[in-house]
Amino acid sequence: MSERPTFMPARLINLFTPKLLVCLKEGYDLPRGRGDLIAGLTVAIVALPLAMALGIASGVTPDRGLFTAIVAGFLISFLGGSRFQIGGPTGAFVVVVYNIVQQHGYDGLVLATLMAGVMLLLFGLARFGVVIKYIPYPLVTGFTSGIAVIIFSSQVKDFLGLRMESVPAEFFEKWVAYGEHIGTTHGPTLAVAAGTLAVILVLRRFRPGWPGFLIGVTGASVLVWALGMPVETIGSRFGGIPSTLPSPQFPALSWGKVTALLQPAFTIAFLAGIESLLSAMVADGMTGRRHKSNCELLAQGIANIASVLFGGIPATGAIARTATSIKSGAQTPVAGMLHAVFILLFMLLFAPLASWIPLPSLAAVLMVVAWNMSEAPHFIHLMSAPRSDRAVLLVTFVLTVMVDLTVAIEVGMVLASILFMRRMAEVxxxxxxxxxxxxxxxxxxxxxxxxxxxxxxxxxxxxxxxxxxxxxxxxxxxxxxxxxxxxxxxxxxxxxxxxxxxxxxxxxxxxxxxxxxxxxxxxxxxxxxxxxxxxxxxxxxxxxxxxxxxxxxxxxxxxxxxxxxxxxx
Incomplete structure (x- = not known):
């Protein structure tokens, strides 16, 4: 009698089994729990001001950054294919999200992210995880560095306290406008921003284990409150932070909106896939473990869908936060889940205090993020690479800054493919x-x-x-x-x-x-x-x-x- 076939082969089940289940099967004891608890708390302290800053930079309110860190951060660790991945809002999405919000509103962002989430699910089920790893490194560096320049440029107004009614969207026009309004620099705002930046950089140099972002922002908040400094705060611009998660809401659907947002949705899916797998590979390099790329894509898809349904923005794996978690003693995905739980607790307990956070201090945080994203040493190193790699790097970088991130990715991929074929033809x-x-x-x-x-x-x-x-x-x-x-x-x-x-x-x-x-x-x-x-x-x-x-x-x-x-x- 023949053996009855199973519905799904064991190998396929293993391919999409979250790393959390793998770790729990290995055994979860007190030392592992202690390491995950410390790592989760440490990363939550780092992620708290960062999530709010990234929400503001993305053209939405700071609470939406927190919702993303909580909902997406929990699900990425709970369902993901990496033992150490920390998910949440990242700088890679700032430009894309800002443009979508400006053109289509927050409802448009929700729809685009839902579509991107479905794409990520399909990528994972089609086992595209390995394929995404072959995106050329010069292309990734080019658009990452370009995004860093855009983020830095977008924070100049809040950093200097310039009196400007609006900031032009185009790169050159933006800097021309800054030059025209440089005389309106607000002294107290600049002092708060520069002081926060100095604290972050000094702590990074002499006390790298300390949460520089949180210390800098907290110190600035106390100073502004104690001295009554006339600088803009989260409370004065956004009215504060809610102390609960919102109820899930679905956007209005129409075929016209779907077609208009198809290209931005693909960009979100592309960035989420690339960033998450890069982060997982960094974690593998630090720990000697191996992640499941297709399982990770499935988790990213589900997390992005849930994030925007609960009022968040797109999310992906965060390389710096993942590395921080590993260095803090993380053992399993529980660390990432606890990081989301701690952020939720912080929001529930200290939401009223967030109103005092000065926006110049968050601008300083984002400038540090922009520098980290720029990968300046890697960019300079790639300038000594073969001409074809330099061409991909520079074209992607210039198009990201001057034109549009989507165009930059498309042109960069086509150019990289053509130059690769030429190289193969030569050999x-x-x-x-x-x-x-x-x-x-x-x-x-x-x-x-x-x-x-x-x-x-x-x-x-x-x-x-x-x-x-x-x-x-x-x-x-x-x-x-x-x-x-x-x-x-x-x-x-x-x-x-x-x-x-x-x-x-x-x-x-x-x-x-x-x-x-x-x-x-x-x-x-x-x-x-x-x-x-x-x-x-x-x-x-x-x-x-x-x-x-x-x-x-x-x-x-x-x-x-x-x-x-x-x-x-």
Missing amino acids: TEIGTGIHLIDEDAEDGGDDHVGAIPTTPIPDGVEVFQISGPFFFGVATRLSEVFEQTHKPPRVFILRMRLVPVIDASGIQALTEFVRRCRKHGTEVLLSGVQPQPMQVMGRMGLCHEIGEDNFVPNIDAALTTARTLAVHP
Whole structure:
């Protein structure tokens, strides 16, 4: 009697099993609990002022940043594929969220984030987690650095206390307006901002384990309250912070809104996927563990959906907060869950005090965030990379700052793909057999049978070798091979032992090459074809086109067959 098939293979279940369950199965004892408790409290203290600052920078109220840290932060750790991931609002979303809110309002942001959450769920179920890891590093650095410049620029008004009715959206116009209003700098505002910045930087230098953001903001709040300093606060601009989470609300849906927000939604999903997996990889590097990328994408999708339903904004894995959690002794995802619980407790207990937080101090926090995001050392280091990488870096950076983040990502990806194909085309060679035989003799590293022919090449036989991936970037070069011969030979031998992969364009080029040769009475032999190209050739009918007898295992067998064909056509 046959065994009844299971609904879902065990491997698939394991693929999407949250790391929390894995850790609990290993056993959860007091030392682990103590480490998670300390780490959760430490990260909550760091995240509290940061969440409010990121909410303001995103064009919404500070409480929405807190809602995000609580709801999304809990779910990302509860359902995620990393043991140490800390989720919440991050600087990567500031530009995108701000633009959506300005154009479509908060309801538009909710709809875009819901769509992004669904996309992330689909990415995870389709197992795109590994694919996202292949986004070029120069592209990631380019748009991250660009976002950092935009965040820094957006905080100048609050940092200096400039008397401006509105701040232009465009980068150059914004700085021109700052220059025109520099004379309106407000002394007390600048003093609070500069003092907060100084405290954060000094503590980072001499007491890196202390919560510099919280100490700086708390100190500024006490100073403003005690001295009655005339600076803008959360209370004066936003009316304070609520002490409870809002009830879930669904946005109004319409096809027109969905289509208008499709591109921003994809940008949110792209950033959430990239940032979360980068954070998980950083955590892996610090701990020697391995995360589940597709499970992480599922968690990000669910967390983003829940975040905006409860009044939040988009969320993802936060690299700095994740690293802080690890350094503070985190052992399992419980640390991330506790960090969200602690933020909720802080909001419930101390919401009235948040009204005294001066906005200049949060501007100082965001300027530090912008510097951290800029990755200036990495940016400078990449300027010594090959020209193609520099081009991707600079184009993505300039478009992010000057045009739009979505355009920057799209153009950067297309440019990186084109330059990658060009690079692959340059390393793929189609050369004469004699030339490449000499190269083989020099490198001496090939253990294939007949790598170097033991018999001379007979008259009427041409040998060419293709080295490298045979894809559409190099397929057209094969047609030049036939034109290089003064007289069509009796037999063409194509050595393919150094071709690891082939695509449809390569198959089409080979098919046309074989047909063209046969029109001139030339037979084509393929030598040393590897498994992947052979499989694709068989599936696409090229094996039948060429004939099974024309596939030979090595160059010696090819020359033996060619000699027979040349003598007996």
